[in-house]
Amino acid sequence: MRNFLRALRFTWPYRRRIFASLFCALAVALLWGANFTAIYPVLKVLTRDTNLQTWVDNEIRHKESEIDRLQELIERRSREIQRVESLPASRSRERRLAELTRDLAKDESDLAQARWLLGWFQTLRLYIYKFCPQDRFETLIYLLSIVVLAVGIKGLFDFAQEAFVGSVVHLALLDLRNRLYDNVLRLDVTQFTEDGTHELMARFTNDMELLGNGLKTLFGKLIAEPLKALSCILFACFISWRLTLLFLVLVPIAVLTMSKVGAYMKRAGRKMLESMSQLYKVLQETFLAIKVVKAFTLEAHQRLQLYKASRDYYRRGMRLVIIEALSGPVMEWLAVLAVAGALIGGSYLVLRQQTHIWGLRMTAEPLEPESLLALYALLAAIADPVRKLSSVYNKLQSGAAAADRIFFYMDRRPRVINPFPGRVLTEHRRDIVFRDICFSYQPGRPVLTNISLEIRFGEVIAIVGRNGSGKSTLAGLLPRFYDPDHGVILIDGIDHREFSLRSLRRQIGFVGQETILFDDTIRNNITAGLRHVSQDLVEEAARRAYAHEFIMQLKDGYDTRIGELGQALSGGQRQRVALARAILRNPAILILDEFTSASDPESEILLHKALREFVRHRTTLIISHRLSTLELADRIVVLEKGRIEAIGTHAELLQQCPLYQRLFERHSHRQVA
Ligand SMILES: Nc1ncnc2c1ncn2[C@@H]1O[C@H](COP(=O)(O)OP(=O)(O)OP(=O)(O)O)[C@@H](O)[C@H]1O
Ligand SMILES: [Mg+2]
Incomplete structure (x- = not known):
C-alpha cells in the first residue's frame, strides 16, 4: 500500500478537481438518501385517506397536544419540587429531590425538541398549503415529479463527479509515466538487459492501466459509495436509530470479509501482472525476430510459447475473476441478511405493537407500517453501495500491486552516477x-x-x-x-x-x-x-x-x-x-x-x-x-x-x-x- 500512497501523491497537484468531485459525491449521496426517504410520504398518501395538507395539520395538532402535555407535566413537577423542598431535611427528601430534578430536565429537553419540530412543521405547512395540490392523486404525481427531478439532478452530479475523477487520474498517470520514463532513461545499459525490455513495456502499459483503475476507484467509489450508504443510514436513523443500529451490527463482519478477500486479490493480481510481462516478451521477440521465425519455421514453437504464456495468463486471470465474482454476491448476501434482521425486529414491533425487544427499548412509541417500509427501503438502498464497495477493495488491491511494480523501477538508481555539477569536457587535446x-x-x-x-x-x-x-x-x-x-x-x-x-x-x-x-x-x-x-x-x-x-x-x-x-x-x-x-x-x-x-x-x-x-x-x-x-x-x-x-x-x-x-x-x- 505504501507505493499506492506514493502514486496518490501524483494526484495532489490536481486537488481542486478532487475537491470538486468530493462535493459532487456529497450531493449525490444526499439526493440518493432523500430519494429513498421520499417513499415515506408517498406510502402515507397511498395507504391513508389523507393528503399532504391533512397530514401536516395532523402532525401539528399532534405536536401541539404533546407540548401541552409536557408543559402541564413540567408545571406539576415544579410544584412537587417546591413541596418537597419545604419538607424537613432528610435522606429520602434529598433522593426524591434529585429524582424530580432529573425528570424535570428530561421533560424540558423533550419540550424543546417538540417545539423545534413544531416550528419545522409550521414552516412546512406554509409551503404545503401554498404549493401542494389537495387531491390525493395529484399529490402523488406531485411527489413523484419531485423524485424524478431529484434523480435527474443526482445524475448530473454523478456525471460531473466521474468526469472530475477521470481527469485527475489521467493527469496523474501522465505525470507518473513521464517521471518513470525519465528515471528509466537514466538507468545503465546493462540494467536494461537484466530484466528485459518487455518487463518495462508492461510497466508502462498494463500496470499503469491497473494503477489508474485503482485510483479511479479510490476517488470515485471509495468515497462516493460510503457517502451514499451513510446518507441512507442517517435518514434511517431519523425513523428509528435503534433499529438501524441493529442493522449495523453486521458491518464489522462485512469489513473483515472484504479485507480477507482483498489480500487474496492482491496476490492474485501480482501474479497476473507477471504473466502479462511474459506474454509481452513472447510477442516482442516474435515480432522483432520475424525473419528468423519464418526462415527456421519456428512458427509452431513460437505459437506454443505464446499458448503457454496466454494459458498462464488465463489461469491467473480466472483466479482473479472468480474472487471478484464471489465477493460481490457474498457482500450482497451479508447486506440482505442484515436487512432481514432489522426487518424481523421491525415487523415484530409493528405487528405486535411493541416498543421493546428482549427488554430493550427500540422506539419511543409503536412504529407505523409506513415507517417500517420506508426503513426497509432505506436499508435496502444501502445494499447497493455495499455491493459496489466489495469490488472497490479488490480494485484497490490490484492497483496497489501495480504500484509496487511501477515504483520498483522508480526507485531503481543507475550504477553509472552522473556527477553533480560535474566538470564539463569542452575539448580533448592530450x-x-x-x-x-x-x-x-x-x-x-x-x-x-x-x-x-x-x-x-x-x-x-x-x-x-x-x-x-x-x-x-x-x-x-x-x-x-x-x-x-x-x-x-x-x-x-x-x-x-x-x-x-x-x-x-x-x-x-x-x-x-x-x-x-x-x-x-x-x-x-x-x-x-x-x-x-x-x-x-x-x-x-x-x-x-x-x-x-x-x-x-x-x-x-x-x-x-x-x-x-x-x-x-x-x-x-x-x-x-x-x-x-x-x-x-x-x-x-x-x-x-x-x-x-x-x-x-x-x-x-x-x-x-x-x-x-x-x-x-x-x-x-x-x-x-x-x-x-x-x-x-x-x-x-x-x-x-x-x-x-x-x-x-x-x-x-x-x-x-x-x-x-x-x-x-x-x-x-x-x-x-
Ligand atoms: N549485457 C551483457 N551481459 C552479460 N554478459 C555480456 C553482456 N554483453 C557481453 N557479455 C559477455 O561479455 C563477453 C565480451 O563480450 P563483447 O561483446 O565485449 O565481445 P566482443 O569482443 O565485442 O565480441 P564480438 O567480436 O563478437 O563482437 C562475452 O563473453 C559476452 O558473453
Ligand atoms: Mg563486439
Whole structure:
C-alpha cells in the first residue's frame, strides 16, 4: 500500500478537481438518501385517506397536544419540587429531590425538541398549503415529479463527479509515466538487459492501466459509495436509530470479509501482472525476430510459447475473476441478511405493537407500517453501495500491486552516477589512458582484466580479437555505458567519471556493432537530436559516410522514412547512415565497432578513403578485422579473453604475435574467398 500512497501523491497537484468531485459525491449521496426517504410520504398518501395538507395539520395538532402535555407535566413537577423542598431535611427528601430534578430536565429537553419540530412543521405547512395540490392523486404525481427531478439532478452530479475523477487520474498517470520514463532513461545499459525490455513495456502499459483503475476507484467509489450508504443510514436513523443500529451490527463482519478477500486479490493480481510481462516478451521477440521465425519455421514453437504464456495468463486471470465474482454476491448476501434482521425486529414491533425487544427499548412509541417500509427501503438502498464497495477493495488491491511494480523501477538508481555539477569536457587535446581496468557483467565472471592502455590525441587505435574477447565491452567503457569495477579511465589526465555525462558523451561519436536507427526520416536519423542543423552540414556528413549517393536515389531523398529500426534500408546503408550521424557531431573521440561489416569491398575502400581524412584531428577507436581498416590504424591492440595480448603496428604484430597471425590469416583467406 505504501507505493499506492506514493502514486496518490501524483494526484495532489490536481486537488481542486478532487475537491470538486468530493462535493459532487456529497450531493449525490444526499439526493440518493432523500430519494429513498421520499417513499415515506408517498406510502402515507397511498395507504391513508389523507393528503399532504391533512397530514401536516395532523402532525401539528399532534405536536401541539404533546407540548401541552409536557408543559402541564413540567408545571406539576415544579410544584412537587417546591413541596418537597419545604419538607424537613432528610435522606429520602434529598433522593426524591434529585429524582424530580432529573425528570424535570428530561421533560424540558423533550419540550424543546417538540417545539423545534413544531416550528419545522409550521414552516412546512406554509409551503404545503401554498404549493401542494389537495387531491390525493395529484399529490402523488406531485411527489413523484419531485423524485424524478431529484434523480435527474443526482445524475448530473454523478456525471460531473466521474468526469472530475477521470481527469485527475489521467493527469496523474501522465505525470507518473513521464517521471518513470525519465528515471528509466537514466538507468545503465546493462540494467536494461537484466530484466528485459518487455518487463518495462508492461510497466508502462498494463500496470499503469491497473494503477489508474485503482485510483479511479479510490476517488470515485471509495468515497462516493460510503457517502451514499451513510446518507441512507442517517435518514434511517431519523425513523428509528435503534433499529438501524441493529442493522449495523453486521458491518464489522462485512469489513473483515472484504479485507480477507482483498489480500487474496492482491496476490492474485501480482501474479497476473507477471504473466502479462511474459506474454509481452513472447510477442516482442516474435515480432522483432520475424525473419528468423519464418526462415527456421519456428512458427509452431513460437505459437506454443505464446499458448503457454496466454494459458498462464488465463489461469491467473480466472483466479482473479472468480474472487471478484464471489465477493460481490457474498457482500450482497451479508447486506440482505442484515436487512432481514432489522426487518424481523421491525415487523415484530409493528405487528405486535411493541416498543421493546428482549427488554430493550427500540422506539419511543409503536412504529407505523409506513415507517417500517420506508426503513426497509432505506436499508435496502444501502445494499447497493455495499455491493459496489466489495469490488472497490479488490480494485484497490490490484492497483496497489501495480504500484509496487511501477515504483520498483522508480526507485531503481543507475550504477553509472552522473556527477553533480560535474566538470564539463569542452575539448580533448592530450590523451586517453585506461589504467588497470577490470570489468564484469556478472560478479565472478570477469570480461576485462587489468587493461592498461595509453592513447595519444589524434591516434587511431584498432582493436582486434576473437569473438567474445571483450572488444565491444572495452569500447563501451569510454562513453560510460557502464563503469569499470576497478581502475580508471583518464581523459587529458582527469578521471572521466568527473565529467558530466552529457558533456562527455557529446565529445564521443559512436557507431555500435548493431546499427540502430529510428523509425523516422533519414535527415532526422542523421541529425538525431541536434537542432537547427543546415541541410549543407547534413549532406556533408552523409557524403563523408558515403551515404549521400544512395540517399538521393530514394523516393523522397533525405525525407524518406526508413521504417521500424531502419528495416527499409539495406544493412550496409544502415551502417552508413549511422556513420553519418556520428560524423555530423564532429566528435573529439570516435568509436567505430565493426562499422564496415556489411559494406561491399568497393564501398569499403571508398569509406576508408573518406575516413582517413576525417580521423586526422580526433582520437579514434576502431574495432575491425578488415585489412584496409587495420592499415588505417597507428597501433593495433590484440585482445584475448579480456586481456591485452599484444600492441603494435600491423607489420610488427604479423611478425611477433601468433594469435594475430592466425586471425589475420583467416581474414585474408576469407577476403580472398
Ligand atoms: N549485457 C551483457 N551481459 C552479460 N554478459 C555480456 C553482456 N554483453 C557481453 N557479455 C559477455 O561479455 C563477453 C565480451 O563480450 P563483447 O561483446 O565485449 O565481445 P566482443 O569482443 O565485442 O565480441 P564480438 O567480436 O563478437 O563482437 C562475452 O563473453 C559476452 O558473453
Ligand atoms: Mg563486439
